[in-house]
Each structure stands twice: as structure tokens, then as C-alpha cells.
Amino acid sequence: MSEVIVVENLVKKYKDICAVNDISFTVKKGEILGFLGPNGAGKTTTIKSILSLLEYEGGNISVNGMDAKKYKHKIMSDMGAVLEGARNIYWHLSPDENINYFAGIMGLSTNKIREEKEYLLKRLKLWDVKDKEVREFSKGMQQKTAIAASIIHKPSILLLDEPTLGLDVETKNDIREWILSMSKEQNKTVLITSHDMSFMESICDRILIIKKGKLLSNHSMTELKDKFANKKYSITIKEKFSDSDKAGFKDIGEHEIKEDQDLSVLTVSLKNSREIYNIFDILKLQNKEILDINIKENTLEDIFRNLTTDEAK
Amino acid sequence: MTYVILIINELKKMVKEIRRYYFEFITGTIVMFGIFLALFFGLKNFGGNNIASDSLDSLIVGYILWGIAMTSFQSVASMIWDESQKGTLEKLYLSQIGIEKILLAKVFANILFNIFFNIVILFLAMLITGRWLNIDFVYFIWMVLISVISLIGLGLAGGGIAIIHKKVTSLLSVFSFGIIGLMALQVYPINIFSFLPYAPGAKTLIGVIVYDQTYPLWRYGFILLNSLVYLVIGLYVFRMYDKKARRLNKLGVY
Numbered sequence: 284m285s286e287v288i289v290v291e292n293l294v295k296k297y298k299d300i301c302a303v304n305d306i307s308f309t310v311k312k313g314e315i316l317g318f319l320g321p322n323g324a325g326k327t328t329t330i331k332s333i334l335s336l337l338e339y340e341g342g343n344i345s346v347n348g349m350d351a352k353k354y355k356h357k358i359m360s361d362m363g364a365v366l367e368g369a370r371n372i373y374w375h376l377s378p379d380e381n382i383n384y385f386a387g388i389m390g391l392s393t394n395k396i397r398e399e400k401e402y403l404l405k406r407l408k409l410w411d412v413k414d415k416e417v418r419e420f421s422k423g424m425q426q427k428t429a430i431a432a433s434i435i436h437k438p439s440i441l442l443l444d445e446p447t448l449g450l451d452v453e454t455k456n457d458i459r460e461w462i463l464s465m466s467k468e469q470n471k472t473v474l475i476t477s478h479d480m481s482f483m484e485s486i487c488d489r490i491l492i493i494k495k496g497k498l499l500s501n502h503s504m505t506e507l508k509d510k511f512a513n514k515k516y517s518i519t520i521k522e523k524f525s526d527s528d529k530a531g532f533k534d535i536g537e538h539e540i541k542e543d544q545d546l547s548v549l550t551v552s553l554k555n556s557r558e559i560y561n562i563f564d565i566l567k568l569q570n571k572e573i574l575d576i577n578i579k580e581n582t583l584e585d586i587f588r589n590l591t592t593d594e595a596k
Numbered sequence: 597m598t599y600v601i602l603i604i605n606e607l608k609k610m611v612k613e614i615r616r617y618y619f620e621f622i623t624g625t626i627v628m629f630g631i632f633l634a635l636f637f638g639l640k641n642f643g644g645n646n647i648a649s650d651s652l653d654s655l656i657v658g659y660i661l662w663g664i665a666m667t668s669f670q671s672v673a674s675m676i677w678d679e680s681q682k683g684t685l686e687k688l689y690l691s692q693i694g695i696e697k698i699l700l701a702k703v704f705a706n707i708l709f710n711i712f713f714n715i716v717i718l719f720l721a722m723l724i725t726g727r728w729l730n731i732d733f734v735y736f737i738w739m740v741l742i743s744v745i746s747l748i749g750l751g752l753a754g755g756g757i758a759i760i761h762k763k764v765t766s767l768l769s770v771f772s773f774g775i776i777g778l779m780a781l782q783v784y785p786i787n788i789f790s791f792l793p794y795a796p797g798a799k800t801l802i803g804v805i806v807y808d809q810t811y812p813l814w815r816y817g818f819i820l821l822n823s824l825v826y827l828v829i830g831l832y833v834f835r836m837y838d839k840k841a842r843r844l845n846k847l848g849v850y
Contacts, residue, residue, distance in 0.1 A: 297845070331845070336686055338842045360692040366848065370683035373609075380612055387605025388691045388698060390598045416616075433690075 285312050287347055287440055287472050288333060294341030295328050295496075302328045303339070304496035310474055312439075315466045317487035318476040319587055325496040326476040327367055330444050333474075334364055346440065360389070363434040367444035367476070371429035374418035378409045378428040381417060385432040396435055403431040408457060423454030430458070441465065443475040447482055455482060462486055480584040490583070492590050499590050504583075511586040513552045516559055519575040520547045520566070531565050546574070598693055602701030603708070610709055629717060632659050636725055652727055653806045658779060660718045661740070661798050664710050665775045668744040671706035672699070672751025673768050677758035685759070686848040695838070696831065699755070703748050711740055731805055739804075742816075743797025745823035747775070749830025750793055756837030760846055790818070793826045 288310040295303040303325040310316045318326045331337040333344055335355035344351035346358040365371055372381045382403070386396045404410045407427040412420070417428055426446060434441060443462070447455045463486055465471040477483050483490065490507055492500040502510060523542050532538055535558075538551040553559060566573065581589075614621045636655060676699065679685040689695050715733070722728050750771065758764045779798045781789040790796055797819045803809040841847050 328845070334690060336689055336842060336847055337845055338839065356692045356694045358692075359690055362690070364690055366686055371687055373682070373684060375613065375616060376609070380609070384605060384609055385687070387601055387608075388688060388693070390601055390691075390693055392601050392604075433687075 286310065287312050288474065289345045290329070290333070290342070291344075292342040293329065293332060293339060293344065295325070295332060295337060295339040301496050303332070305342070306493065306496070306498040307342075308491055308498065308501055310440075310472055312472055313466060313470040315462065315473040315475065315486055315488050317483040317490045318474065318493065319480075319483060319490055319583075320476075320493035321591065323495075324493045326493060327444055328496075329493075330364070330366075330442050330474065330476065334359075334362065334442065360436070361438050362440045362442065363436065363438040364442040365426070365429050365433050365444065365446055367448065372417055372425065372432050374425075375416060377412075377414045377416055378404060378431065379413040381428055381432045382435050386435045389436040391436060399435060399437060400431075403435065406461060407431050421451075421454075423450045423457075426450060427454070427457065430461070439470075440472045441474070443473065445476055445478070447477055447479050455479070459486055480582065480587060484583040492587060494591050507583070507586055508581070511581050511589065513554050513581055514556060515550060515552050515579040515581070516562075517548055517550045517575075517577040517579070518562070518566070518573060519577075520549065521545065521572040521574050523547050524549075524569075528569050528571075531569060532562075535562055535565070599697070599701050599704075602693070602698060603705045606702045606705035607709065610705065625713075625717075628663065629720060632656075632717070632721055633724065635659065636721070650806055652725070653729055654802060656718065656721050656725065656727065656729065657802050657805050658798075660714050660721070661801060662776055662779060663717065664707075664714050664740055665744060665747055665779075665794055665798070666772045667710045667714075668703075668707050669747040669751045669754075669775065670768060670772055671710070672703045672748055673754030673758060673764070673771075675699070675702060675706070676752075676755025677762075677764065677768075680759055680762070680847070683848060689847065696834070699752065700748070703751065707741065707744055707748075711737055729805060730808075735804065736801070739797060739801050739819075742820055742823055743794055743801070745820075746793035746797075746826035749823075749826035749828070752827075752830035753833035756834035759841045760837050760844075784815075786818075791822065793822065796822050 286309040290309070291307050293303050293306050294301070302323075306325070306329065308316075318329070320326050328337060332339045333346065333351060335351055335358075346354075347361055349358050351358055373384065376384065379400070382396070382400050383393050386393070386400075401410075404413050407430065409424065409427055409431065412424065417425055420428070430443075430446065441462075446458055450458070459482060462473055462475070466473055466488075475483070475487070484504070487504060489503045490500070491498060500507070522545055524540060524547050529540060532540075532549070535551060536553075538549060541548045541550070549562070551562060636652070639655060640652065676685070679688060688698050691698060715736075718731075754764065754768055754771065757767070775794065778792055778795045779802075781792065781795050781799075783790040783792075783795045783799050796815075800811060800815060800819060803811065
């Protein structure tokens, strides 16, 4: 896959605060790249820098092989963006009128976009309300209108900043399906930010984790899960552990014991699942009765929490 | 061709807004026309029979020129401010056409609409006052377009300032009413006031329409030059503030 966005050593400062501190990454053609980070991490700043809505102090950005600063207008013909917090559309116009207007802003006449407009309005479930004023809509429908207006010129690169913020489950699913179809069926490249970990986990091919302007991780979803593949085992025992019992677990690595009346729960995080047999051996020696075993795989949220917490430490 | 699409696009949006918010449009029109009638009949009653017919004609033409000038200047600055406030300004930047061309096309559409609107007001004014002016509308429209270019420049500068400083309504009001002063200045023969924006064009238009004067070609060249200088200054100031806004992340933040 060829690289359509290349960010090299990007630095953006606001007075003394470094919003983005020397980050580099690439986005490949057809890839869905997720950008994760806490508030103020530098996600929106990076997206706005790619779109030339911000002037940055250091580094280079290229889109489709063109320098983003030098060809800031030219690169826009192949990019569509929905920005966080901004209204993105006119509330006193209908979806149909908004799409027509923003197509005009891209230099496209109403006749040229007729088919694409109909496809988008139907695909995003806006066809039945296409003539109603957007201000009467729910947040989800407004967001879908913003998406349709942003991609009416058929860009091959989409930048979506928090597209699911404050949306209901159904709308999130609509947007998830639409993003996946854009990438898988039409080979469009998507750079997306969101706080919704399960949403990101379900659509992204690769995840960047950023905190305080620094890039902490840049891995594919598979790599991330392999790298942080620890499974969390919670074993419930039918009695409390004595001090000598607890001493028996000193060699099993990081673990936690919670006791509640006559029950104990031993929680241990293991990279290799075969290591669980060592724990069973210890429990067998201690003659403990196992009531329940719960196994939990690391989610993207766990990985994100681990990475950002480790960085804080 | 791009400009044509952009201008048609903007005109369609304006018509839709007027249809949707017709009450605001009608009351705005009534207020503007009401002020004119108050001025006209006030001057007539105050001056009695001593008021020269040229003065009344000057008032009609002057009021229309002021209306076009004020709405032209305000449409630029207020439009940028309004888009910034709504949060749609950043979206206008996301076009391969470029923000300056988009703004200029939006402004041109606004001015075209304003000229049409003010010509209707002019006809109404002539109908109600019974004073019919002999106006060559082709000349009138071209001259107005050339003259207001200077105010577009000032409007761009005002819009640029608005992106950074946000609340600039007082500044815009001062400029808007300052236009009355510009129109009252003696700019011919050429003196220091001749280099102020809009003044040479407005004076020439009143001379032709009200006093049936004819002017040498150099005067029109001077008006065009005056307008272009202010447009260049306005674009420069806008670019300066636009750069600052992109450095400070102020484009989408109100």
C-alpha cells in the first residue's frame, strides 16, 4: 500500500506550550488509522495541521506526495474533513441545500453531484428528511449531514475528528458501517480520532496513541493485541488465603488478591496462557477449592490505559 | 467558471435564506425605506419651497449609494465574522479554490443582490416622491461595482480583524457611518480626500445622475485605481490576520 499522508517530525507550539512534540507517522492508501489520546493530547492539532488550518513551527506534512504547505489548496481536492466541535454545516439549510452549497464551494455545480448526493443521502439515512432544516435534527443526523456535505466531492482521504462524540448507539453503528464500507469497498483512506475505544477497536487497522503531544505507540490492531496480549485471569477460591498461602504466589508475577467473607479472588495477568497451570499447581498444593475462573482479554481501552498510565509514571 | 459556480451558489443560498426568513427581510426593507421617507419628507417640509430640486435628487441618489456602500462593506466583514461565530469558517477553508476566492465570490454575490435590491428601493423612492431621475442603469451598475471594490478591501481587512478579535461590531458601525462622511467630501479637483475609499466614485455617480455631468476618461481610471489600491491593502491585512489566526488556532474558535 502506498503512503498517502506522511507526517514527519511535526511540532506545533502555542506560546510556551508544545501541543505536538516531534511526531511522525504515515497513513497508507485504504487504511483506517485511529488517533487515540486524552483531551489536549494533540489529536485535533495534528489533523488541523494536515488540513493547513494551522501553521506549525516544525516538520513536514505531505499529502498524495505533495507538500501540504506549498500545495495547501491543491491537496484539498482529494480530502474531506469533519471537524470536532465546529458546526461544519449551516443549520438553517436542509441536508440537500447544505450538500449543494458545499459542493459549490468545491467548484461543483448541482448537476454534477446529483447522483452522488442521492447515494449519500440514502446511504446515511437522510433521504426522507433531506428537505428539512438541519437545526430541527438530532445531533446524530446533523453529524451525518456534515459527513455527507464533506465528502460530496468524492475525496479519497477522509479526516474525521471525533465523529461519534455525543451520538446514540444506532447512529454510531451507521457511521461505523459507512466508514468500513468507504475503506473496504472504495479503498478510501481514513484518519479518525475518537474517545470511543470500542468504536475505534471495531474499525481501525492501526492505532496511534498520543499524549501531551508525544506519540506513545504506533501499531496495527493485531500488533497492539500481540504486544499487550496479556489475559487477565480471575480465580475465585472458596476460603481466605493464609499468609503462608499468599507467600506461595510470590513467584507468579504481578497479581492481586481480594478477600470477601469466605471467598478470595486471585487476579493475575499472564502473557502466556500456559502459565496458568503453575497457578493451578500451587492451588492444588494448598488444597483450595476453585469456584470460578474468569478470563478477560485486554481491550483497546486496557492497552490505552496501560500505555498512558505508564507514561505518567 | 469557478467564480460563476461560486456566485450562483451564494445567490441560491441567499434566496433560500430570504424565503425562509422572509419576515426579517420584509421588516429590514420597511425600515430602510422608512428612514428614506423620513429624510425626504423631513427635508422637504423643513426647507419648504426653498429646497432646490437637485438637493432632493441628491438625497435620493445619495441614500441609495450609501445603502449599497454600507451593505457592501458590512457584507464582507460581517460575513467573515458571522461564519467564524457559526463555526463554518473553517469549512470554507477546506476547498481547493482557496478562501480568498470564495470570500470574494460570496461578496460579489452579496453586492449584486444589494444593487438589485437598492434599484428596487430607488424605483419605490421615485414613485413615492414623484421625482423621476433619468438613470442609465448599465452605467450605474458598472460604476457602483467599480466604486465598491474599495469597500470590499476595507471589509476584508475588517473581517480579518474580526477573526482574531471576534467582537468588532463597534468598529464596523464606525466604518459604516463613516461612509456618509466619505460621500460628502469634496474630492474634485484632486486633493487629499480624493485618495479616500469610495469617495471619488460616489461623487462622480451623483454628478452624472443628478447634475447630468460628463467626465473625462482619466477620472474613471482614477476611481478604478483608488478601488484596486484599497482592495490590495484589504487583502494584505486579511492575509496577515489569517496567518495569525492559523498560528494561534483562532479560525474555528469563537
